[in-house]
Amino acid sequence: MRKYLFIFKSELMSNLQYVFNIFVGFFGYFIMLFILFNLWKYMYSDPNELINGYNMSQMTWYVIITEILWMTLGGRKLCRKICNDVRGGNIAYNLNKPYNYIGYCLSGHLGSIAIKGLIYTVLGMIMGFIFLGNFPDLNIFSILAVLITGILATAISILLITFIGLFSFIIEDANPFYWLYGKVILILGTVFPIEYFPTFLQPFLTFSPIYVVSYGPAKLFVDFSFGTFASVLLAQIIYLFIGYLLCTLMYRKGVKNLNVNGG
Amino acid sequence: MLTAVKNQFKISFLTIKYALMREMLNKVTFITNIIFMILNNASFIVQWIVLYSLKDNVGGYTFKQVLLLWGMAAGTYGVSRFFFKKAFSLSEIINNGKLDSYLVQPKNVLLSAITTDVEPSALGDLLYAYIMLFLFGCTFEKFLLFTMFIITGGLMLTAIAVILGSLSFWFNKTDIIADVGNSLTTNFATYPDGIFKGIVKGLLYTLIPVGIINYIPIQVLTEFNLGLTLIVIGFTIFLVTLAFVIFFKGLKKYSSSNLMIARI
Amino acid sequence: MAIIEVNNLSKTFKVKLKEKGLKGSLKSIFKPKYKVIKAVKNINFEVEKGEMIAFIGPNGAGKSTTIKMLTGILYPDKGDIKVLDIDPKKERKKLAYNIGTVFGQKEQLWTHLTPYDNFKFFGAIYDIPEVRVEKKINELKELFELDEFINTPVRNLSLGQRIRCEIVASLIHEPKVLFLDEPTIGLDPVVKENIRTLIKRMNKEYKTTIFLTSHDVGDIEKLCKRVIIINNGQVVLDDSMENLKYHYLNKKIVEAKMKEKVNLDDEEGITILKDKGYNLKIEVDTKKRSVADALKLLNPDNIVDINISNMPLEDIISTIYKNEADK
Numbered sequence: 078m079r080k081y082l083f084i085f086k087s088e089l090m091s092n093l094q095y096v097f098n099i100f101v102g103f104f105g106y107f108i109m110l111f112i113l114f115n116l117w118k119y120m121y122s123d124p125n126e127l128i129n130g131y132n133m134s135q136m137t138w139y140v141i142i143t144e145i146l147w148m149t150l151g152g153r154k155l156c157r158k159i160c161n162d163v164r165g166g167n168i169a170y171n172l173n174k175p176y177n178y179i180g181y182c183l184s185g186h187l188g189s190i191a192i193k194g195l196i197y198t199v200l201g202m203i204m205g206f207i208f209l210g211n212f213p214d215l216n217i218f219s220i221l222a223v224l225i226t227g228i229l230a231t232a233i234s235i236l237l238i239t240f241i242g243l244f245s246f247i248i249e250d251a252n253p254f255y256w257l258y259g260k261v262i263l264i265l266g267t268v269f270p271i272e273y274f275p276t277f278l279q280p281f282l283t284f285s286p287i288y289v290v291s292y293g294p295a296k297l298f299v300d301f302s303f304g305t306f307a308s309v310l311l312a313q314i315i316y317l318f319i320g321y322l323l324c325t326l327m328y329r330k331g332v333k334n335l336n337v338n339g340g
Numbered sequence: 341m342l343t344a345v346k347n348q349f350k351i352s353f354l355t356i357k358y359a360l361m362r363e364m365l366n367k368v369t370f371i372t373n374i375i376f377m378i379l380n381n382a383s384f385i386v387q388w389i390v391l392y393s394l395k396d397n398v399g400g401y402t403f404k405q406v407l408l409l410w411g412m413a414a415g416t417y418g419v420s421r422f423f424f425k426k427a428f429s430l431s432e433i434i435n436n437g438k439l440d441s442y443l444v445q446p447k448n449v450l451l452s453a454i455t456t457d458v459e460p461s462a463l464g465d466l467l468y469a470y471i472m473l474f475l476f477g478c479t480f481e482k483f484l485l486f487t488m489f490i491i492t493g494g495l496m497l498t499a500i501a502v503i504l505g506s507l508s509f510w511f512n513k514t515d516i517i518a519d520v521g522n523s524l525t526t527n528f529a530t531y532p533d534g535i536f537k538g539i540v541k542g543l544l545y546t547l548i549p550v551g552i553i554n555y556i557p558i559q560v561l562t563e564f565n566l567g568l569t570l571i572v573i574g575f576t577i578f579l580v581t582l583a584f585v586i587f588f589k590g591l592k593k594y595s596s597s598n599l600m601i602a603r604i
Numbered sequence: 605m606a607i608i609e610v611n612n613l614s615k616t617f618k619v620k621l622k623e624k625g626l627k628g629s630l631k632s633i634f635k636p637k638y639k640v641i642k643a644v645k646n647i648n649f650e651v652e653k654g655e656m657i658a659f660i661g662p663n664g665a666g667k668s669t670t671i672k673m674l675t676g677i678l679y680p681d682k683g684d685i686k687v688l689d690i691d692p693k694k695e696r697k698k699l700a701y702n703i704g705t706v707f708g709q710k711e712q713l714w715t716h717l718t719p720y721d722n723f724k725f726f727g728a729i730y731d732i733p734e735v736r737v738e739k740k741i742n743e744l745k746e747l748f749e750l751d752e753f754i755n756t757p758v759r760n761l762s763l764g765q766r767i768r769c770e771i772v773a774s775l776i777h778e779p780k781v782l783f784l785d786e787p788t789i790g791l792d793p794v795v796k797e798n799i800r801t802l803i804k805r806m807n808k809e810y811k812t813t814i815f816l817t818s819h820d821v822g823d824i825e826k827l828c829k830r831v832i833i834i835n836n837g838q839v840v841l842d843d844s845m846e847n848l849k850y851h852y853l854n855k856k857i858v859e860a861k862m863k864e865k866v867n868l869d870d871e872e873g874i875t876i877l878k879d880k881g882y883n884l885k886i887e888v889d890t891k892k893r894s895v896a897d898a899l900k901l902l903n904p905d906n907i908v909d910i911n912i913s914n915m916p917l918e919d920i921i922s923t924i925y926k927n928e929a930d931k
Contacts, residue, residue, distance in 0.1 A: 101516045108527050112535075119399055119535040120391070128394060256376065264386045273390055347731045354728055362716045441712045443677040445729050446700035592679045595617055596672050 080176055081184035088188030099193050103200055106148050110201075113140050113268070114208045129272040134209050135299040136270075141205045142223070142295035143267045146230055149194040152238045155186050156255035159242025169335060179324045182239045183232060194231070219301035226306070227294040229313040234290045236320030243324060246331030266291040289316045351447050352455050356423060359458045370460050377464025378471075381414050384530070399532030404476050405558055406532065411472025412489065412554045413529035418465030419494025420501070425462070427454040427498045428522055430505025431515035434590075437597025450502065450587050466490075482561055485569075489557035492576040496553050497525060499576075499583035506583075509590030529554045549575065606686075607781060607813050608651035608674065613683035615644040615669050643669040645837040646683070653780075656807055656814040658828035658845075662925055666837040667817045668785065674815070675705055675783055688780055701730060704779035704812075706770050708786035715759040719750060719769040722758065723776055730777035737776065744772045747809065748802050764795035768802065775806070781813045788820055800826045821918040835925055852920045854890045859883075860902055861909040874898055887915070 114137050118124075121133040131139065159182065162168050171178055206212065241258055244251035266287035271279055282288065293309035364370050385407075392403045401409065426433060433439060433453055442452040473486050504518035528550040536544060545551035552575045556568050618638045644666040651657050661667045672678040674685060676692035676699050685692055690699045713722045720741065727737030745754055748768050753761055758769065767787060774782065784803070788796045804827060807814055818824055824831065824845075831848055833841040841848070857877070865881045868874075873893030878885035888898045895912060 098516070101520060104520050105523055105527070108524060112527060112531050115535045115537075115540075116391075116398075116531060120394060253372070253376065256380075260380070260383050264383050268387055269390055343731075347728075351729055354725060358714050358717060358725070362714070365716060440672070440677050440707070441710060443696065444675050444700055444703070444705045446697040446731075447729060594678065596668075596677055 081180050084176075084181060085184040085188035085191075088185045089191050092189050092192055096192065096196070099196050102148075102193075103197060106144060106197065106201070107204060110137075110141060110144060110204060110208075113137070129270070131270065131272070131299070134211060135213060137209055138205055138213055138299045139270055139295045140268060141201050142227075142298050143291040145194070145197045145201045146227060146234075146291055146294065147263065147267055149190050149197050150231060150234050150238075151186075151190050151193070152234065152255065152259060153252075155182070155235065155238050156242045156252060159239055160245040160251050163243065163245040163331065168332070178328055179236070179239060179321065183235055186235050187232065190231070213299045214301070215298075216301075218303075218306075219297060222301065222306045223294050223298045226297060226309050226313060229310075229317065230290045230294050233286065233313060233316045233320055236317070236324055237286060237290075240320065240323045240327055243327040243331055246327065246334060262287060262291060270296065286316065289313045348448055348451065352451050355452065355455045356458060359456060363458055363460045373461040374464040374467070377461040378468045381410065381465065381468045384410065399534030399536075401532040401534065401558075405562060407472045408476040408561060409532065409554060409558055410530055411469045411476065411486075412493065412557055413526070414465040414472070415469030415486070415490030416493030416497055416529070416553055417526060418462045418469060419490050420462075420497035421459040422462035422466065423458070423494070424454045424498040424501075425457045425459045427501040427505065428518075430454070430502060431508040431518050434505065434508040434594065435515070437595070439591075439594060440596055443594075449591065450584065454498070454502070476561070481564075485561055485564075486557075489561070489572065492572050493553040493557065495576050496549060496579050497522075499579040500525060500549075502583040503579075503586050506587045506590045509593040524548050525550055525553065549579070605653055606650040607653045607655075607688060608649075608815065609684070609686040610647060610649050610670075610674070611684045613644055613647050613670070613673065613685060614642070614681050615666075615673060615678065616681055617641045617643055642837055644673070644680075647834070647837070647839050649832055649839060649842055651813060651815065654807075654811045654813055655830060656828045657816065658824040658831045659815060659817045659834065660819075660824060660831065660921065661834035665835045667834055669837075670834065671783055671785055671815070671817060675703060676700065701777065702780050704774035704777070704782040706767075706774050706782070706784050706787055708767065708784075708789040711766070711770065713758050713766070713769060713773060716757055718755045718757055719761075719772070720754050722769065722773055726773045726776045732777060740776055740778070741772075744775055747806060748772050762795075764791050764798065767791065767795075767799060771799075771803070771806075775810075775812075778810070779812065781815060784814060784816045784818075786818055786820075787816070788818065788823055796820070796822060797826075803827060821916070821921065825917050833921065833924055841924060848920065849914065849917070852915050852923070855915045856888045856890060856895055857885065857913050857915055858888055858895070858898055858902075859885045859911045859913075860907050862902070863906045863908055866902060866906065868901060874901070 117133050117136045117140075121128065121136075124133040126132065128136070162171070168178065171181070202212075237258070238255060241255050242251055244254055265274070265282060265285075271282045271288070271292055274282060282292075289309065289312050293305075293313065297306060297309060388398075388403065388406050391398050392406075396402070398406065421428065430453070439449060439453055442449045445452060469486075469490060473482065476482075478486075501518065501522055504514070504521045507514040507517065525548060528544060528548060533541065533544060533551060533555045541551075544555070552572055556572055559565065560568050560572075617640070619641055647666075647670065659667055659671065669678065673680045674687055674692065676696040679693060687699060688702050690702065692699050713719070714725065717725070723741045723744075724737060727734075727740075732740070745751060748771065750765075750768060750772065753765055758766060761769065771784075771787065787803070788799055791799065800823060803814065806812060814827070816823065816828060828845060830844050831841065832839060843851075860883075862882050862884065866884070868876055868879065868884070868886070870876055873889045873891075875887040875889075876884070877887055884902070886898065888895055899907075
């Protein structure tokens, strides 16, 4: 475990120098949220009106959280890196190192986005407060719950993207698959909560990764209950396990082929 | 004078043609890029279906008008990124001294520099734009008007990019500012203007002229209005002229690759 | 008649200094720091029609800056330039019609097109009628021996072939002055020689004035009759190649292989460059000592083999650079 902590730390340190770019990048996030805030202000004729169980402030906060999770993730970069590792033979080079490639990807990428996540979270909160003038009902439990599920959500995303990236063992370029995954998360999981979609779709969405990588933490932030927390956490643990398993299987299979072909 | 303009057009046309040929060397990548861009744009329709299930009218737009708005955004984006791709990395061209080879040619430096590369995926945007027009309801007149508006809009987006990029003649690190500025116009372009009020609305018709690039054309395509059309054309001429003036003013400060050497 | 006239030309660059980290980045936006570099300081020279002139100097001496001002790429701060009586500052396009440029490190050709298509493209850039372009391409194809690969995409050509095409592309519009910036950089000796021969032939054929910068002494020695040396932004020497050599011709290099060891020390007019017992290399300043004197010192009976040569141009030039630096 200590070596993964070290990988995490060194990635974090090397990303400190890009703090300026993170701030500039936040501007794009700000504009997007500003537009969505205006959109919801328009959609709600009365801020206390409930649409699909959410009031206006909750809808805005919901998007603020999902967008922080999404923008922080840097999934495209991760997928491209893994594809390059596989295609460029970097994986073969990693084979004789005393660490697990999946663990390396997870801790390394978490380290490289940690600062960005922190900055986006703090600025996102300030921004939301300026837009809306209030926070949702928060207490120490709900804040902790959001933090825990938020970090787990990011870890699961990283594992799923790693899995997609490892597809390049089989096909020439896995980036289009990532693109598809990203589109699904963005369209079905970022702008609207699951309750906004047709009833027949909702069960599918609840069991899809959307529930654990974006809906869960955001829902807990705007409408906390211990029941929701328990089910989100349980689902996340299951997904974490599945994600890790998928990556490991894919990696083993890929490396086996690699050995047969002689790298 | 007239032959000079004709020759300039001939060169720009040839440059774009050759740049396109270069992109088409790898046909699979070329076509994949185009298709993915169409799918990418299409995926956002989901968002609007959800929104219109809540209300019949969002920001004063019907669902069909939002489709057309998307078409307009994709079309203007497509025109600017396909024909003038390099305008969006002008900062880098200036900072790295890549204008040299155009400066020794007897043609317009700015046009040579920005037409030298094309973005294949922008063709996907252009196709998508016309698909949206057909969904909105297309007549021959609307086809012509729409085509004109995506050209004027594309020119305005390019002009903004050139103005922002030209800042690099004077200031440091403006490439980031240019990127932010360019993404601003795209971000606002896909939402109906009715959801914005006050200062922001004012900004959208002046400093971030999304209103003139996208919103007015939607209005004109819904119900023709000569005055508004002339405003769009007039503003296009103004912005393009401004872009040329600023670029050529900055060009006197151009330092080729000398700064690079000194930086090492 | 002078084809290039340069009077009191100066150019200064303000280099933005960047500090590291977030603080540095912010600082450089709001309060940029500059370092002023005087790249060219008040230089003057003239070039006559049909001349092949070498414009040389160490890295950072101001050669590129000067050539860029002459071709209209850079704006001078001070001074006047007239190339073919055209002021590059005021009439960049008019100048462009009349000059050709080859920058060895920068490619102007489309690599996915054939040389032929590239030449046609350049023909269009210079507004030359179709028929005339065809004729010109044929003519230059002969002169530069491009027949073999004129229909092969440029990206499949060797570096030497590419440079030949670059030169031809810059000649399509029959420029009266050709600026060659490091044309042989990165080429192997055989190809270099070939390029030189072609340039020479071209100069003879079209009477094109050639303004050449190069680090390669071979280029300069083989091609140019006149040399301008620039260092620290100033002209330190402007003379004919003959004079340059003559000025330093009083120095002879004597390399000798001996039967027996000789022990020599530096003395008036004689400098030992290398002494490996049986193999000697000495420099004789013929103003102070005759070569015969030097040979006597070596004892002629003892000499197995001997070679007496002029000081290589390379050394001459570096001596001049060094002398300047010492001043």
